[in-house]
Amino acid sequence: MRRILALLGLPLVVTAAGCAPAGSDPADGPSAAGRDQRWEAFDPRAAEVAEAWRPAPAWRTGYVPLQDPTVLVGDPNFTADTEVAFRAGWYRDQVEVPANRPAAGTIRFPDGTMTVPLVSAAEAYRQLDQGDPPPCEGRPKVPAPTIEPGPDGSVSSPVATACIPLTVTAVKLGTAEVRTSRGVADVPAWLFTVEELAAPVARVAVAPQSVTPVPEPTAPARPGPDGVVGAQHVERVDGARLTYVLGVGACDTGITPLVQERADVVVVGGGVVRATGVCTEQLKLEPVTVTLKAPLGGRPVLDVLTGQVLTQQAG
Incomplete structure (x- = not known):
């Protein structure tokens, strides 16, 4: 099974x-x-x-990321609701997200550097945003206890999370630390300021053709x-x-x-x-x-x- x-x-x-x-x-x-x-x-x-x-030679010479391309830059101070939204990729933008591609950027590894083409902030945002939360209109903040069938009539209280997206209020090009096959590297990334979080959400800006899969x-x-x-x-x-x-x-x-x-x-x-x-x-x-x-x-x-x-x- x-x-x-x-x-x-x-x-x-x-x-x-x-x-x-x-x-x-x-x-x-x-x-x-x-x-x-x-x-x-x-x-x-x-x-x-x-x-x-x-491993192929690219393991030591290329860019092989060993973590998710979405990176938190600092402690986000999650609540239960904002963590659910972050994990699910629920975002809404309240700022114009630039569609022009910037000049090439530099990845800085412990053993050297690598120049790579970058994606635009708009492309990075499309990768970051995984859709809207499901409709929750009229749902109570705390659901009623559920009575489980059985001789004892046991009661459980499920925890509800609000169906809210994270609000993007600013974006800029910066860097994020990413674990790679060549150690932890400083990688070009679009940094999204999110109203509900205490730290920016970074999305790696390296263009797909420069990323070697594991x-x-x-x-x-x-x-x-x-x-x-x-x-x-x-x-x-x-x-x-x-x-x-x-x-x-x-x-x-x-x-x-x-x-x-x-x-x-x-x-x-x-x-x-x-x-x-x-x-x-x-x-x-x-x-x-x-x-x-x-x-x-x-x-x-x-x-x-x-x-x-x-x-x-x-x-």
């Missing part, structure tokens, strides 16, 4: 050092005394994924090992601290980050204890945090099940 994606539960934040016995290497996993079957199953799979990694994954032919789950995306990178999101079952327990770190690549996944009873077929997203032996830099983060390069989502 196909799993249905659901955002269930609270984030799980664990450092690899906290999961390993004293004296073990957090980036390589627990010592032999503390290793369980999940680690034993993860290690050879991760090694196979790492050894299959063969390489296609090379996954092992056999299914993933039991008790090992894959990663969905990167959530945050702070030097050597890496937060990524696992896709686990709704009833899985014992969620543990699993990492194999190499000089050129980092392979991640997770270990879980599967439920033995009846459970719903849902995919739950669980963030986990690990501390690597060295800052991530330009190394790719690969999913242990698919071999996919994990990119970082907006926000």
Whole structure:
């Protein structure tokens, strides 16, 4: 049965050092005394994924972004409503958005620069704006409790979010920090001032013909090992601290980050204890945090099940 994606539960934040016995290497996993079957199953799979990694020359010479082209420049001070609007891409413009294309811009990598053509502010805004929110006229701010059928008549109170767009009041050409295959780069971006947010929303301005997509994954032919789950995306990178999101079952327990770190690549996944009873077929997203032996830099983060390069989502 196909799993249905659901955002269930609270984030799980664990450092690899906290999961390993004293004296073990957090980036390589627990010592032999503390290793369980999940680690034993993860290690050879991760090694196979790492050894299959063969990036094209553009990985070191071109512009290969490893995160969403929409970037927050600072803390937006989200409310529940504005975060929903940001994630959904609901915008309305209250200012003229220039349609003329600017001159070429410069991407500044840690190891050099690259001159690239840029898109106009109007083109960037069309990419940013994903449509209007659904109509919510007459909807109460707080919905009435829902009575669930059953002998106990249990009550749940769903949380409503307002269907509001974000209001763009100004736009200018600037730069945004973007994680790339060559490390964190300063990339030309259109900065949109949004009335409801405390920080601008940036949309990368690099023209599509100058963007190299991430390489296609090379996954092992056999299914993933039991008790090992894959990663969905990167959530945050702070030097050597890496937060990524696992896709686990709704009833899985014992969620543990699993990492194999190499000089050129980092392979991640997770270990879980599967439920033995009846459970719903849902995919739950669980963030986990690990501390690597060295800052991530330009190394790719690969999913242990698919071999996919994990990119970082907006926000």
